[in-house]
Amino acid sequence: xxxxxxxxxxxxxxxxxxxxxxxxxxxxxxxxxxxxxxxxxxxxxxxxxxxxxxxxxxxxxxxxxxxxxxxxxxxxxxxxxxxxxxxxxxxxxxxxxxxxxxxxxxxxxxxxxxxxxxxxxxxxxxxxxxxxxxxxxxxxxxxxxxxxxxxxxxxxxxxxxxxxxxxxxxxxxxxxxxxxxxxxxxxxxxxxxxxxxxxxxxxxxxxxxxxxxxxxxxxxxxxxxxx
Amino acid sequence: xxxxxxxxxxxxxxxxxxxxxxxxxxxxxxxxxxxxxxxxxxxxxxxxxxxxxxxxxxxxxxxxxxxxxxxxxxxxxxxxxxxxxxxxxxxxxxxxxxxxxxxxxxxxxxxxxxxxxxxxxxxxxxxxxxxxxxxxxxxxxxxxxxxxxxxxxxxxxxxxxxxxxxxxxxxxxxxxxxxxxxxxxxxxxxxxxxxxxxxxxxxxxxxxxxxxxxxxxxxxxxxxxxxxxxxxxxxxxxxxxxxxxxxxxxxxxxxxxxxxxxxxxxxxxxxxxxxxxxxxxxxxxxxxxxxxxxxxxxxxxxxxxxxxxxxxxxxxxxxxxxxxxxxxxxxxxxxxxxxxxxxxxxxxxxxxxxxxxxxxxxxxxxxxxxxxxxxxxxxxxxxxxxxxxxxxxxxxxxxxxxxxxxxxxxxx
Numbered sequence: 001x002x003x004x005x006x007x008x009x010x011x012x013x014x015x016x017x018x019x020x021x022x023x024x025x026x027x028x029x030x031x032x033x034x035x036x037x038x039x040x041x042x043x044x045x046x047x048x049x050x051x052x053x054x055x056x057x058x059x060x061x062x063x064x065x066x067x068x069x070x071x072x073x074x075x076x077x078x079x080x081x082x083x084x085x086x087x088x089x090x091x092x093x094x095x096x097x098x099x100x101x102x103x104x105x106x107x108x109x110x111x112x113x114x115x116x117x118x119x120x121x122x123x124x125x126x127x128x129x130x131x132x133x134x135x136x137x138x139x140x141x142x143x144x145x146x147x148x149x150x151x152x153x154x155x156x157x158x159x160x161x162x163x164x165x166x167x168x169x170x171x172x173x174x175x176x177x178x179x180x181x182x183x184x185x186x187x188x189x190x191x192x193x194x195x196x197x198x199x200x201x202x203x204x205x206x207x208x209x210x211x212x213x214x215x216x217x218x219x220x221x222x223x224x225x226x227x
Numbered sequence: 228x229x230x231x232x233x234x235x236x237x238x239x240x241x242x243x244x245x246x247x248x249x250x251x252x253x254x255x256x257x258x259x260x261x262x263x264x265x266x267x268x269x270x271x272x273x274x275x276x277x278x279x280x281x282x283x284x285x286x287x288x289x290x291x292x293x294x295x296x297x298x299x300x301x302x303x304x305x306x307x308x309x310x311x312x313x314x315x316x317x318x319x320x321x322x323x324x325x326x327x328x329x330x331x332x333x334x335x336x337x338x339x340x341x342x343x344x345x346x347x348x349x350x351x352x353x354x355x356x357x358x359x360x361x362x363x364x365x366x367x368x369x370x371x372x373x374x375x376x377x378x379x380x381x382x383x384x385x386x387x388x389x390x391x392x393x394x395x396x397x398x399x400x401x402x403x404x405x406x407x408x409x410x411x412x413x414x415x416x417x418x419x420x421x422x423x424x425x426x427x428x429x430x431x432x433x434x435x436x437x438x439x440x441x442x443x444x445x446x447x448x449x450x451x452x453x454x455x456x457x458x459x460x461x462x463x464x465x466x467x468x469x470x471x472x473x474x475x476x477x478x479x480x481x482x483x484x485x486x487x488x489x490x491x492x493x494x495x496x497x498x499x500x501x502x503x504x505x506x507x508x509x510x511x512x513x514x515x516x517x518x519x520x521x522x523x524x525x526x527x528x529x530x531x532x533x534x535x536x537x538x539x540x541x542x543x544x545x546x547x548x549x550x551x552x553x554x555x556x557x558x559x560x561x562x563x564x565x566x567x568x569x570x571x572x573x574x575x576x577x578x579x580x581x582x583x584x585x586x587x588x589x590x591x592x593x594x595x596x597x598x599x600x601x602x603x604x605x606x607x608x609x610x611x612x613x614x615x616x617x618x619x620x621x622x623x624x625x626x627x628x629x630x631x632x633x634x635x636x637x638x639x
Contacts, residue, residue, distance in 0.1 A: 009416050011445045104415040
């Protein structure tokens with residue numbers, strides 16, 4: 001899951017990014033609206049944490065452009081962050097296509113919960129628990145289980161599994177995985193995706209019967225639904 | 228029980244009257260019919276009196292006897308002249324006139340009451356409208372106006388005055404709310420930084436010393452910013468209340484003192500701070516506030532001027548006005564931005580200035596201090612050349628010859 005944090009307060013942007021990275025998200029940071037639009041045009045994001053009050057192109061304008069240029073299924077979810085406590089700004093933001101909002105100063109646990117909730121909307125789930133076949137993922141507590149066995153995953157493996165489970169049954173290319181699980185600092189020419197998929201598959205195989213992640217030759221990987 | 232509640236102020240006796248009797252309309256009607264009736268009665272009475280006096284001269288009527296030629300009987304008769312006869316007829320008419328005019332006066336009394344009531348109602352109707360609208364306007368919705376139609380008479384002017392007053396209150400209220408919203412916005416950002424960093428540090432399962440130290444540095448930076456902001460907000464709020472110390476302030480000394488703390492930062496940035504302070508310029512006011520105004524101007528100048536440039540600080544007086552001028556060779560302010568630089572929280576470039584540590588209140592504090600001293604602050608600026616801020620203040624009466632203080636403006 002890839003998140004873009006757009007915030008002109010450098011200290012706040014960095015803190016939010018650090019906290020979200022700790023949750024296993026791939027996080028990029030933009031310090032103003034134009035930088036955010038640049039990154040949005042290059043990378044695929046699942047969620048944007050967007051400050052409304054930005055120098056230059058403001059948050060409302062970023063949301064508006066995003067909705068104009070992107071069609072619904074691929075458009076990232078927008079979580080507005082705003083320091084204005086009057087409803088007017090939030091109403092405009094929500095009307096322009098933001099999905100949720102938080103008023104500064106916010107509780108970081110709440111931010112995490114709202115990001116999870118926005119990601120759930122895509123997957124059509126309710127609650128923090130994801131289940132595919134005998135795989136179980138608690139996105140709030142960062143716990144993964146296969147057939148009641150606890151899996152000990154690195155944050156990257158956890159993020160990878162979470163992405164696979166949110167797109168169960170779909171064929172995901174290495175590029176898809178690199179886009180959504182790694183941030184912009186990842187080198188696209190290394191085989192880091194392949195290596196991480198390999199270690200994840202090994203850990204999954206150790207915990208239960210069969211291999212839930214299959215290779216689709218020439219196209220990528222797929223997590224089998226209801227195996 | 229209810230009667231106690233109904234008359235909350237029983238001290239004034241007329242409060243016991245029913246409401247319609249306490250109304251202006253009732254009093255106006257009484258006055259109107261009273262005056263009309265009184266005038267009519269006076270005119271009719273006067274006419275009657277004049278006629279009565281003119282007709283009531285003593286009249287001697289001769290008694291005579293008339294003997295009937297046929298029967299030989301004699302009758303006693305009053306013998307009057309033609310003129311006397313005329314006067315007797317007049318007297319009778321006068322009697323009738325009195326009866327009629329008395330009845331007419333009674334009718335007139337009631338008619339004037341009715342006419343008075345109607346006329347008073349018509350005159351007072353716009354006031355009723357004004358009252359109605361004023362009653363509907365709540366403190367939260369000041370957007371409504373009376374907008375009285377009709378000729379430009381006294382009541383229209385009253386309604387227009389009310390409208391103008393409402394507009395002013397509305398604007399002041401909106402400005403106040405905007406200020407509150409801006410202030411809370413400015414306070415929420417550093418607060419969010421502090422809270423997020425604290426949350427992250429507290430929930431870190433494997434905290435590294437370097438990370439924690441970094442978090443503390445960030446929290447310190449954010450809380451410093453909040454402290455500056457709170458200081459500035461309080462300074463503004465304090466300025467708004469009229470009570471501040473009034474004393475004789477030697478402007479030269481105050482400005483020199485205020486500039487001391489900027490010598491080191493200016494030098495550190497390679498900026499020369501020139502001071503040309505005329506002695507003997509005295510104003511009435513709050514010395515600390517004036518020092519603060521100068522400090523705010525110098526702080527901006529030192530922060531924005533390029534290294535190797537020169538900042539000039541000068542004090543002087545001319546034609547009964549003292550002035551403090553701060554010029555820099557900084558980037559300057561674009562003409563379209565110049566009218567807004569004294570607005571609260573206004574920044575030419577939001578992102579950059581906030582990172583620089585300015586609160587966005589410095590110049591509005593300067594303006595408020597200048598204006599509360601009966602003066603003002605002026606800006607002359609050219610992009611790429613520099614800016615000059617000048618504070619003008621009225622000179623205190625004790626000041627010596629202004630010409631001398633102007634010429635002796637040598638750098639100290």
